[in-house]
Amino acid sequence: MKYKATTIKDIAKALNLSTSTVSRALRDSHEISAATKQTVLEYAAKLNFQPNPIALSLKERKSHSIGVIVAEIANSFFSQIINGIESVANEKGYTVIISQSHENFEKEVRTLQYLASRSIDGLLISVSSATNDLQHLKSMYQSGLPIVFFDRTVEEIQTHKVMVDNYQGAYNATLHLLEQGFRRIACVANSEHLSITKERVGGYMAALQQYKIEPDPTLIKYCFHGGMLLEEVELAVKELLAVKPRPTAIFATSDKLTTGCMRVLKKHKIAVPAAMALTGFSNSELIHLLHAPITVVQQPAYEMGQVATELLLQLIESKRPVKDFKTKMLQTKLVFPEK
Amino acid sequence: MKYKATTIKDIAKALNLSTSTVSRALRDSHEISAATKQTVLEYAAKLNFQPNPIALSLKERKSHSIGVIVAEIANSFFSQIINGIESVANEKGYTVIISQSHENFEKEVRTLQYLASRSIDGLLISVSSATNDLQHLKSMYQSGLPIVFFDRTVEEIQTHKVMVDNYQGAYNATLHLLEQGFRRIACVANSEHLSITKERVGGYMAALQQYKIEPDPTLIKYCFHGGMLLEEVELAVKELLAVKPRPTAIFATSDKLTTGCMRVLKKHKIAVPAAMALTGFSNSELIHLLHAPITVVQQPAYEMGQVATELLLQLIESKRPVKDFKTKMLQTKLVFPEK
DNA sequence: CATTTTTCCGGGAACGATTGCGTAAATAAA
DNA sequence: TTTATTTACGCAATCGTTCCCGGAAAAATG
Incomplete structure (x- = not known):
């Protein structure tokens, strides 16, 4: 059942040439006569010859x-x-x-x-x-x-x-919430270890400060598993809901977290944006089909x-x-x- | 800068053995003495030797x-x-x-x-x-x-x-619409060439016939590009909306088409399911976060x-x-x- | 015509592994 | 002790290419 591809050797044998000549002819080397090149090329085309990439890899060590x-x-x-x-x-x-x-x-x-x-x-x-x-x-x-x-x-x-300019993206999103009148803005962030988390949380805080609001650490929740576990997001949101005075908006720092928050808010029957506004990073193509209209930071x-x-x-x-x-x-x- | 991995040859040279012996020792061949095996294995482990997969591929032709x-x-x-x-x-x-x-x-x-x-x-x-x-x-x-x-x-x-049992899946979805009282049920299907299209449209029609409804060909629209082009879906939905009497529900045969219909219906401000019910195949994890609650056929x-x-x-x-x-x-x- | 230079091509090693075969030494059997 | 059998290893071919050499024939030069 195993198919045997044609090799340079087959061509060499059939044309009564050496493998080196065939190889060179195929690579259009200057030391092969035009006549020979043509013969080889035609025959190779006829047999649909494809150089074995594995052999090449071995040779080139790539x-x-x-x-x-x-x-x-x-x-x-x-x-x-x-x-x-x-x-x-x-x-x-x-x-x-x-x-x-x-x-x-x-x-x-x-x-x-x-x-x-x-x-x-x-x-x-x-x-x-x-x-x-x-x-x-x-x-x-x-x-x-x-x-x-x-x-x-x-x-x-x-x-x-x-x-991307994570700082600026987060800043823009948060600013947008501020411009809409929200003042108690929470942040559901990714793992603290990630570069993007630091940058995005930084942008979020900068926007708040722009509005003379001192960032409240109790309003920032980190999700170690980046939202892969919904429970993690659920816990974060629950904790945010318990904070007094309750935040009125959430900025989520990643795709998974944005949809995760959406999921949790829906589960707890918290209307978006009436009871809790939401914005965050997301590249989902379905984002505008969601039950609540949300603004998102999209990355190229x-x-x-x-x-x-x-x-x-x-x-x-x-x-x-x-x-x-x-x-x-x-x-x-x-x-x-x-x- | 190029890293040179250790080969079987390096080991052979260092241990003053032949490559064959090293190879066999590594593969635990019975014709190598326990002592030699141990020497080779230890040395290989020390150098973190990994057999070159490309060389193996070439040899095994796999x-x-x-x-x-x-x-x-x-x-x-x-x-x-x-x-x-x-x-x-x-x-x-x-x-x-x-x-x-x-x-x-x-x-x-x-x-x-x-x-x-x-x-x-x-x-x-x-x-x-x-x-x-x-x-x-x-x-x-x-x-x-x-x-x-x-x-x-x-x-x-x-x-x-x-x-999957496409026929049954489509049948179930259509039946569900029928049970909810819908009678004018349209179908937005994938390219007519696809096996799944034939099977799913078949299941759709069978469910209708179960309810003594003769399938109406003008209510079945095929999308050649499977919904990759939204215009295609938009055209299909528009045409369906023009049919008299107007269909009251749509069954979409694929993920892309289900969300595509959703998108078009939203764009045209047609309420789902009040003005037009929708169901279809979908494995999207966001499906339950959409603005309209819809029932979907999910595949394993x-x-x-x-x-x-x-x-x-x-x-x-x-x-x-x-x-x-x-x-x-x-x-x-x-x-x-x-x- | 003799020599040098090109042109054109083949031999064979190499890439990193496996494996059939051959064989020296050690051991077992006769 | 002689012969047969194991044991344990090395040699070399192989997979499909590329490319360094070397060299014969043809062409160019003196």
Whole structure:
């Protein structure tokens, strides 16, 4: 049943040439006569010859594949990023191997191990919300694996990074709530370890201060699992509801948390925005179909994937060690509910 | 900058052994003495030796990777399937290469070509809604590529297939509308070429006939691009609204179409379900957060991915040509809106 | 015509692993 | 002691390519 693809050897034998000649002819080398080239090319085309990528990989010591680690692909934000990644990677002849951490540290370590064992040429990663220890990434990086961080970056590792202006995005969203008259604004945030959490909470606080409101620590709740466990979000919201005076609005720092809050508020029959306004980061395409109209901070996810991949391929294909690392910051967009 | 992994040769040289001995020691061959084995194993562990998967692939003529083609990963249904696929594939040591057809025929052909050029060991595919011609799949299959179809299967190719009981699922959903009193029930369906479309429309019609209602062809609209283009859905819904007497409910045959209808109805300010009831297939996790409570047909997507992968790996690892092909049919679940 | 330079092509090693076969030494059987 | 059998390892081919050399024939030069 096993199909045997045609090799360069088959062509050589059939045309009574050496494999070297065939190889060179196919690569349009100058040391092969035009006549021979044509013969080889025609015959190869007839047999639909495709050079074996595995043999090439072995020779070049490159797998032509890159690994991607995200929290979960079922998340619109990440699936849009992946689309951006694939658009660039495939065009440049790279295969993308996608894996998910499910916001779990051990899973992230295991999956990285797995990707390394498949000898990826480089890695794109948005670390899990449970990731605090960076040893697994550091050691891979030190042993020569090119890495580009996107979305959730880390400070301790010096390499290219791509993200949005989280501070500004959070600032805008919070300001929007303030402009609408809300004053007691709570924040349901991701794990405290994440770079994006710090930045987004920072923007949130800055907006409050802009309105001379002193940020209240009891109004900021962190979700270690990034909302992967609904109970976590439910607990956060419940605690917020118990605070006196009760907050009137929530700013959620991620997609999963925004929809998570929505879910919990619905479950507890708390009208949005009448009893509790809600805004947050989200790239969900269904956001405007939700039962309550909410304003969200949208990220240029597709573009983020593209940019990150371009930077990674630069690292991979660079001859000399790269020393000059870039941190690209894209802009978010505040999207209002449709009428 | 390039990291050089340790090879079997390095170990052999360091231990003054031949590569064959090292290889055999690592594989715990009986023809290597216990003493030698221990030396090799210890040294290999110290250097964190990992056999080069590419060299192995070349030798075994197996890439240990499988290709997956779906319409789009941003669709909950497909991303859940992919999770199921990965769970089985990774456990068995296979890498999953995901690609998307975006419901486009040419893209599907190109992406299949690409996967083949990466020498995948097998393929899992849910064909695009635009796929009518099956030549690309047939020729791959004939040249020996193991294929398992899931979700959207095709009749002309004899191999394993995994799907849900589409007929029953559609029947249940339509029946539910009938039981609620709706009588003019329209159907917004996927491309007419798809197996699932025929089956689901069949179930829809059967339920109507159960209630002695003759299916009205003007109430069935097909969307060639499976809802990837919202205009397509909008046109379908507009046409339905123009039919006299106007239908009072819509049954949509896929995830994208269900949310698409929702979107269009909202845009045209048609209240759901007061002015127009809606039900359909959907695996979206946000479905119960939508502004209108709707009942949906949910598929065991994760399980479908698992089953399909198990069948594919059976095909791949079978020594003899497989003749006995299975068609596994899973059950759908009718999910009602939360209170 | 003799020599140098091109042109064009083949031999064979290499990439990193596995594996059939051969064989020296050690052990067992005759 | 001689022969047969194990035991434990090395040699070399193989997977499909690329590419460094080396060299014969053809072309250009003196």
